Amino acid sequence: MSHDGVGPRAVMRSVAFLAAGALAVPFLAGCGSDEEEVAKPLAGQDIAPVARDRIADGGTLKWAVDAVPETLNTFQADADAGTNRIAQAVLPSMFRLDATGRPVPDPAYLESAKVIETEPRQVVLYKLNQQAVWSDGREIGAADFVAQWRALSGKDSAYWTARNAGYDRIDRIERGASDLQVRVTFSRPYADWKSLFSPLYPKDVTGTPDAFNDGARRKLKVTAGPFTVDKVDTAQKDVVLTRNPRWWGRPAKLSQIELHAVPRDKRAAALADGSVDLADIDPAEARRIGLAAHGGANPLRGSGKTSVKKLRSWALAHGLDSDEAESDQTELRKAIAGYLDEQQALRGFEVRKSLEPAYTQLALNGSExxxxxxxxxxxxxxxxxxxxxxxxxxxxxxxxxxxxxSHLALSGQPDYADGSGAIGVMDTKEAAALLADAGWVSGGPVKEPKKGDKAAGPESDKGDKKDKGDKEKPSDGGRDGQYIVGEDDKGDDSKGGDRGDGADRHLAQEGRHGGAAGAYAPQGTAAPGAAPAAPLAKDGKALTLRFVLPSGPGSETLNTVAERISAMLEQVGIRTTISKVPDDSYFKDHIASGDYDLALYSWPSSAFPATDARPVYAKPAPAADGSVNVEQNYTRVGTDQVDQLFDQAAATLDEGEERDLIRKADARIWAAAGSIPLYQRPQLVGARRDLVNAGAFGFQTPVFEDMGYLKKGAKGAPSPISPTK
Known part of the structure; x- marks a missing residue:
């Protein structure tokens, strides 16, 4: 997650919301009509699965990441996807996610975990694996559970925690019948109890505020996974994980994993020169790897002399940057030769692809x-x-x-059901009727705005203006879905969530989440050319909405998606103005502060939507200082009914009832139309062909001890991935 440059919280006006309940009710009865049907993931894992006996012992996996994590403590505000990846490799998790995104007990740490009492209070009994020990030889036990609960309960403000959800419902934790049993008693029922203690830190980290706040930022002396943290090198941009000699499970096949920070636009080159073996990549790099597998034309080969014009055309068509393409003939030939050398090296790689556990949405700011x-x-x-x-x-x-x-689950997860019927399918006539009912008239008079007046839709266009001489900053991708919100933030129902001051604590740039950027259009794709409807007006103001997008290199495909949406809206008379803003201010200065009408960003799915999704859709409420507390609801659209359904879902221990409540909440969120889910984000990974049990993981938590390289002469499973064209 990105947490730099947190700006002052924007002052927001009070918001009046129309009730969605009446609109949603007709659809609620039908939202569970297909409950007996089990949706499957739209795309499975693509990790080149191979049995352990065909994997060589030893070797180093060099894995590209976006940045060295600012902290190794996943419960701190500046934790990111790299923090989570390290925690998965070196720390216990009582539950991990399977291929359908369901939480399942991890047998390396748990023999069992279940609710053993519900009256008068909910009690969960954890029975720990008797072999489970920390790397210093101490048994994992109740003392570690107690220390983590006290640190995360929210009762001691000396602990700088990013989330407390669930831990604030615990009343006490006790040793069970033996040292390997832990009894957790809740003060009030908590449906998502399986989300707790995953990861579990040793009491050395959670036992004191100083150790929690600072001690685990750059090192973890005590761990309990197949790997340990050997070093965090900010100068070399590396995190080195090595085999844990005290690991009691299946021995890790790899000797070492190096997480190396590589910019997204440099990853094809890093794969080619051997700097990394595994990297999340963008479609352009995926195409390069696909082309490398099939060879390709060499414009430098042959007896005839190719003209500079043809060389430049070839260079641009194959993705060389414009500066290289416009250089003189000698430099241009060097650039092409270097590109061809990289293509030869890329023949040792393949693209593994799936769909991320995250979706891209169109956000509609309902505050004004x-x-x-x-x-x-x-x-x-x-x-x-x-x-x-x-x-x-x-x-x-x-x-x-x-x-x-669904806003709250993806296909394949137990809570998934298509609730979009609450808003209805595409229907331009119905859209026009809704606009007419709201008073927007086709061809109505438009008054010239007075100086200082704002147009009906957009805020100011300050995001379009740059200081003199200010160049657009390079983008991390700038494509649809670049921004994933709340990846590692589980909300904070004890503290009321974020009010916008530091809202990019809930922001994860897409690369740090581990997936590919989300909007990819075929080259040359144009917006549809149907004739737009006449513009609409009301009270002398035109209906124009400001569509805010990040700027910078790599944002072309995002523009394509935004233009397609804009063209669809024009068919019903809604005009849009696309406003490009600097990448580093896109989220914190626009989305989080409410300075937009329309925007594209992504949310991760969760195995625990009753807990994790509530702050995303909670009805904004007045704060003590007179501002509006939006928590993570950056569309500012919410209803009392949705809040109540989330609260009921979090408090029931009946899984069927919880699922029904989640689906009802989703139907009401659809009806309120604050955000429109579009598509699940693609996950593209460039991987060495002989690297197995690694790649596009989809929903499932990676199994680090099974990753490795094929033995000489061994054959892996054929990859289901055809080269991306």
């Missing part, structure tokens, strides 16, 4: 302006062809192009 009217938001939703948008992004990658039907 036209989108404060639910009818206008619903009109926007009815104007969108979500299937066409999913195809635009996923079909070129050979991935299933099916729109996401």
């Amino acid at each position: 302006g036209p989108l404060a009217d639910e009818r206008v938001r619903r009109a926007v939703a009815r104007a969108l062809d979500r299937t066409a948008l999913a195809k635009l992004v996923l079909t070129p990658l050979g991935l299933p192009a099916i729109p996401v039907g």
